[in-house]
Amino acid sequence: MNLTRIFDLIPHQISSYDKAVALARKEDGKWKTYSSKDLKQIVDNLGLAFLSSGITAGDKVAIISENRPEWNFVDFALQQIGAISVPMYPTITSEDYAYIFDHAEVKMIFVGDQEIYGKAAAVAGDRTIYAFDQLDGVAHWSILEKKGESGDLLKLEDSKSLIKPDDLFTIIYTSGTTGKPKGVMLSHTNVLSNVLSVSNTMTPPPGVSKVLSFLPLCHIYERTGSFCFIYLGFSVYYAENMEKIGENLKEVQPHVFNxxxxxxxxxxxxxxxxxxxxxxxxxxxxxxxxxxxxxxxxxxxxxxxxxxxxxxxxxxxxxxxxxxxxxxxxxxxxxxxxxxxxxxxxxxxxxxxxxxxxxxxxxxxxxxxxxxxxxxxxxxxxxxxxxxxxxxxxxxxxxxxxxxxxxxxxxxxxxxxxxxxxxxxxxxxxxxxxxxxxxxxxxxKKEMFKTSGGKYIAPQVMENKFKESVLIEQLMVVGDGKNYPAALIVPSFDGLREYCKRKDIPYLTDGEMISNSEILEKYQEEIDGLNKYFAKWEQIKRFKLLDKPWGIDTSELTPTMKLKRKVIYQKFEKEIESIYQA
CATH class of the missing domain: 3.40.50.12780 (ANL, N-terminal domain)
Incomplete structure (x- = not known):
């Protein structure tokens, strides 16, 4: 069949593979599955419900949730009526929600659980909110789906026929490493062309393979990936959470994952x-x-x-x-x-x-x-x-x-x-x-910096090399405008504890451990061993060990685990200055 809009992927999957398990998520300890035809029916019902609720082409609707089939249901339903989805990270703050709600002119909001609802409701104003979990006093998404069951499918088909390949289907606000997020406008053609291109790089056999999905669907990487999996007839299983990925891998036995x-x-x-x-x-x-x-x-x-x-x-x-x-x-x-x-x-x-x-x-x-x-x-x-x-x-x-x-x-x-x-x-x-x-x-380009001697430093290449040490968990190269590069280092505490055990080095806390002269000598040895891969002006001359890992919740990392360099510079300004004052 001719694929020109993203929602065409659903009938394509039915006609090509008719999956017994298109999407799945664990609920109450058991995998709840949805077939290709279940997916179509729920999406159609939601599309009709949106139309009867006054959501029309061009309206913006926010989706804020962990990965789950309901995410896909709302996404596809909005596409079919020409409404524009605005996916957001569950981990960002209420202030971020408020900015995006207003900037994108969001009319309706879907949330996953109680915690997300609390943050969204605080800044939602008079916008309608639906929840995927059963929450006290909050409308459940299934109310909408039920509402669409009695709708006229011909009306939905008329709506779908008006959607053009170049129509805007989503606005994705990039998490960004600095400044306010920007809303990236993507059309059906933008993403669908990429789905078809990426499908050529997949080696698992179509129609029979399984996927474990755990990267956020609100990020275009996993979202385009999920569309590609649907196109290829892969069964998509959503991991329970990041802590249970190992357990879910053994249960699902996937052929591929992102x-x-x-x-x-x-x-x-x-x-x-x-x-x-x-x-x-x-x-x-x-x-x-x-x-x-x-x-x-x-x-x-x-x-x-x-x-x-x-x-x-x-x-x-x-x-x-x-x-x-x-x-x-x-x-x-x-x-x-x-x-x-x-x-x-x-x-x-x-x-x-x-x-x-x-x-x-x-x-x-x-x-x-x-x-x-x-x-x-x-x-x-x-x-x-x-x-x-x-x-x-x-x-x-x-x-x-x-x-x-x-x-x-x-x-x-x-x-x-x-x-x-x-x-x-x-x-x-x-x-x-x-x-x-x-x-x-x-x-x-934006992360490169110059030392006071006028030499350019490309930090990402260096950071990747230094993280090859089993004792280094995270590292950021600093030195913009300084006379030499230095580094903030978060140790791999598992590896470091094992090293202390082997060398019989006593300690009571992580802070005490990283202050030990033998440990500092060991890290100097690690740095010296890896410095040889870089020119003299690029080599790390000094470093500072930190006793707490950087994370998304503590704001040093973006949701896709990139360093927020500006934030780290600000939070560890004293530590950086101490390196150069020593």
Whole structure:
């Protein structure tokens, strides 16, 4: 069938696969599932209810919830009547909600649970709110669906026929690392073109594969991903929460899932920490396999002796890694920030195909992607530029993108739009290189800074390298306008405790531990060992250890786990100054 609007994906799935499980979520300890036909019926009912409730084409409706099928129901229903969804992160503040409600001119709000309702209701004014959970005194979303059951489907079909491919379907407010969020306007064509392009990079078989979804649906990365999964007839299971991902992986046994590098780093660090707990032959075997994996190049010929060793390592060690991910994973898509090359190497060596991609909310989002085959991956690159998208590198190294996936602009911000959309090319703000079709990201244009000696520092590349240490959880390079680069470091406390245990270093608190002279010497040794990968002016000369991790809830990270550099600079101003005063 001809796919021109995103909601066309539902009849496409019915005609191509007619899934018994299209969407699923755990409720009261059991997986509640919805078939392809259930999805269509609920979406149609909601669409009719919206029409009868006075929501019409062009009206804005906010969705603020954790991942769950109801999120998809409301999203698709709004598309069918030409209303515009405004998805928002559940984790942001009431002040953020208030700004977006007003800026986007939101008329109706859907919330997930009591906590989100409390924040939204405080600033909603006279806007109608529906909840996905059963909350006292709050209208439940099912009331709307019930209302639409008696509606006229012909009326809905008339509404759908008026929706054009280039019509606006969503405004996504980017979380941003600085300043007020901008509302990215995306059309059906923008996102659907990207869905079709990305589908070519998926290796699990259509119609029979399963997905575990845990990245926020309000982010375009997981949302376009979810549309792609529906297009390919994958069964989408929503994880209960971030803490239960490991448990849900074993239950669902997915063939594919999307993630961010930060989560892969945590998985790797936990695996290594468990390796340190082993003793004797088992410990030696573990680190033999690990070191073997860290040398792997999936696109190169490693030689027959290496291949023989890797086969043995897979049987003895890496098979357990795959079991921890459910045993069936054929592809993991990694995006939103840079993936450490060593993680790509070791996971591929373990038969876990981590496929890095690159994109932005403004590009719907995928610009380039790796494929889960040996000839579809190149370590250190973010894959090949996807079908129908063009990329060129500007004179200053900035990545420029053109294609049907490029946004219409920023909502109510014509000057900001004109600054990034020039002659059909979107200016990404990222610095990169092209090698044929393969794209490499070297840094964020806005994140680069100069030392007082006039030398440019690209912090993201350095941070990724230094986080290769099993003792470093998080790190931010500082030094704008200073005479040398330095770093704020959050230790990997699991790894550090294991190190203290092995070296018989006593401590009572994390703060006491990171003040210990032996620990400071060890971190200096780690920094010195990794500094050799950088030019003299780039090398980290001094550092400060911090006793608490950075998080989303403490505002140092965006919801996709990128560093909020401005916030970190402000919060740790004294610590940074102390580095340079020492």
């Amino acid at each position: 993630t961010v590098p930060r989560l892969l780093e945590k998985v790797y660090d936990k695996i290594v920490a468990k390796g340190y707990e082993l003793t004797g032959v088992k410990k030696n075997l573990f680190f033999w396999a690990l070191n073997l994996g860290l040398k792997y190049d999936p696109s190169g010929n490693m030689g027959s002796w290496y291949d023989f060793q890797l086969k043995l390592a897979n049987k003895l060690i890496f098979s357990k890694w795959r079991e921890a991910l459910g045993g069936n994973v054929m592809q993991i898509n990694s995006g939103a920030s840079a993936l450490q090359p060593r993680l790509a190497r070791v996971f591929w060596a373990a038969g876990i195909k981590v496929c890095e991609g690159y994109g932005l909310t403004e590009t719907s989002p995928v610009v380039s992607a790796s494929v889960g085959t040996e000839d579809g991956i190149r370590i250190g690159y973010v894959g090949k530029v996807v079908k129908d998208v063009q990329v060129k590198i500007a004179e200053d190294g900035e990545i420029l993108v053109k294609g049907p996936n490029v946004m219409q602009g920023y909502y109510r911000e014509p000057e900001m739009t004109a600054a990034v959309l020039q002659n059909g090319w979107f200016h990404t703000g990222d610095i990169g290189e092209l090698d044929g079709e393969y794209l490499k990201i070297t840094d964020r």
